[in-house]
Amino acid sequence: MCRSISASRILAEADLAVDCLVAGAGAAGLCAALALANSGHRVAIAGKLEAASNGRTVALFEGSLRFLRAQQLWPHLTDIAAKIDAIELIDATNAPVPIPSLTFAADDIGLNALGANIEGDKLVLRLADLVRQNPAIHLVEDWITDIAYGDDNVTAVLVSGGTIHAKLIVAADGQRSIVRKKAGIGTRRWTYPQVALTALLAHELPHHDRSVEFHTRSGPCTLVPLRPRENAPQRSSLVWLMTPQEAERRRGLDATALAAEIAHEAEEIYGAMQLDSAVGFFPMAGMRATRFAGRRIALIAEAAHAFPPLAAQGLNLSLRDIAALLSSLKAAGQDIGALAPLRHYAEAREADVDIRVRGIDILNRSMLSDFLPVDMARGLGFFAMSAIGPLRRAALREGVLPPRALF
Ligand SMILES: Cc1cc2nc3c(=O)[nH]c(=O)nc-3n(C[C@H](O)[C@H](O)[C@H](O)COP(=O)(O)OP(=O)(O)OC[C@H]3O[C@@H](n4cnc5c(N)ncnc54)[C@H](O)[C@@H]3O)c2cc1C
Structure with missing residues (x-):
């Protein structure tokens, strides 16, 4: 029995029938489509490819x-x-207790690099090219307007009027997921008194493959290495958390004045700066779906969880969602949309997601608070990690190579 679409639509001839439909062609959805196809599933992915x-x-x-x-x-x-070789955390809160700088380096844990930084638009375009070249994936460049969950399959209706039938729908359609809503899965949401300003920057001095986070009373100001481009040999990306009032004021600045404020906030260690992209403003909020799966539906990425971009966890967590889903589907037998494997997927993801959501929340709020005991606890934590090698290495491994990762 199907729910939520008018009878005439349900009875309409299907345009497409696949094993698995991925809703949303953002970075997470495109990765999910490619990984599901690699596992031997017939896949469709529906969504518009937009350069943000x-x-x-x-x-x-x-x-x-x-x-x-x-x-x-x-x-x-x-x-x-x-590549990112090291991450340096610099306290710039002017706390009344000394808080040492802290550096996490790849060779601390025997790696060549901690990770890599990629421009969001370039990543989506490159993944979309790979999807287009993959004969096991149908890329349907259209919006999903309605979903019906049935006993044997799920049907998505597109703006064009076409339909896609699948055994399983993977919701990768972002924080306002229609797929999640139509499945009756609720969310818990919360907000922070912060806005993230994002930009790509060209700067005078080298970044030495090092990401630097300046921790301020309004949140971190983070610069991450970027690949050079012609006439811009030194580039970094910026995520700068600030109060909504400061964000509004900076929205009104011209490019030169804004670049000067960024260079100043970064304590001039990058020398003179220029904006190398449009500027983005993102109000900071958190969201967690009340459950990550149901019959015929699995939620991944920002359809399941979203939080402020501290410690760069969002897409990293989303790729772990995909890895866990692949692993649960391997044991699914004939029906990949059956409840048992999807329940297994949901249970496998809950602890990892909840640890990140809580950890990011505590870290963020500890910077915003000027309550002395909170500053002391933060200072003690930084001091212990800087002085005690095994503790620092354990924290670093948890961040870049978490034990719950399935790959
Ligand atoms: C400022 C900032 C910095 C960040 N930095 C990092 C970082 O350094 N590292 C990291 O790992 N993460 C980071 N993140 C998080 C990361 O950007 C996201 O986790 C990542 O983009 C994955 O998002 P997504 O694909 O789930 O959602 P989205 O990118 O929102 O994609 C959802 C897609 O679904 C589509 N869609 C919506 N509705 C429909 C519909 N009805 N039908 C079809 N398609 C639909 C949308 O068009 C969109 O393409 C950052 C986030 C922010 C805000």
């Missing part, structure tokens, strides 16, 4: 790169990726 042009990048850590290598995707991305 918002100065956003994704830093992917070693665990994610291992997944992309295992899926034979990484060799197609290396020419757009810049």
Whole structure:
């Protein structure tokens, strides 16, 4: 029995029938489509390919790169990726207690690099090219307007009026997921008094393949290495969390004035700066779906969880969703949309997601608070990690190569 689409639509001839439909052609959806096709499934992916042009990048850590290598995707991305050798955290909160700087380096844990940074638009375009070249994937460049969950399959209706039947729908359609909503899965949401300003930057001095986070009272200001381009040999991406009032004021600045403020916030270690992209503004919020799966539906990526871009966790976590889904589907037998494997997927993801959501929340709020005991706890944590090698290495491994990663 189907729910939520008018009878005439349900009875209409199907345009397409596949094993698995991925909703949403963002970075996570495209990776999911490619990985599901690699596992032998017939896949459709529905969504519009849009260049966001918002100065956003994704830093992917070693665990994610291992997944992309295992899926034979990484060799197609290396020419757009810049390596990250180290991450330096610099306290700029003017806390009344001394808080030391902290550096996490790849060779601390025997790696050549901690990860790589890629421009968001370039990543989506490159993954879309790979999807187009894959004969096991139908790329349907259209929006999903309705979904019906039936006993034996799920049907998606497109704006064009066409339909796609599948055994399983993978919701990768972002925070406002229609797929999640139509399945009756709720969300828990919360907000932060912050806006993230994003941009690509060209600068005078080298970044030495090092990402730097300046921790301020309004949140971190993070610069991450980017690949050079013609006439811009030194480039980095910026994610700068600030109060909504400061974001509004900076929205009104011209490019030269804004670049000067960024160079100043980065304590002039990059020398003079120029904007190398449009600027993006993102109000900071968190969201977690009340469950990650149901009969015929699995939620991944920002359809399942979203949080502020501290410690660059979003897409890294999403790739772990995909790895866990592949692993659960392997044991599914004939019907990949049956409840048992999807319940297994949901259970496998909950602890990892909840640890990140809570960890990011605590880290973010600890910077915003000027309550002395909170500053002392943060200072103690930084001091312990800087002085105690095994603790620092354990924290680094948890960040870049988490044990729950399935690849
Ligand atoms: C400022 C900022 C910086 C970040 N930095 C990092 C980082 O360094 N590292 C990291 O790992 N993560 C980072 N993230 C998170 C990361 O960008 C996201 O996790 C990542 O983009 C994956 O998002 P997604 O594919 O789930 O969602 P989206 O990118 O929102 O994609 C959802 C897709 O679904 C489509 N869609 C929506 N509705 C429909 C519909 N009805 N039918 C069809 N398609 C639909 C949308 O058009 C879109 O293409 C950052 C996030 C922010 C805000």
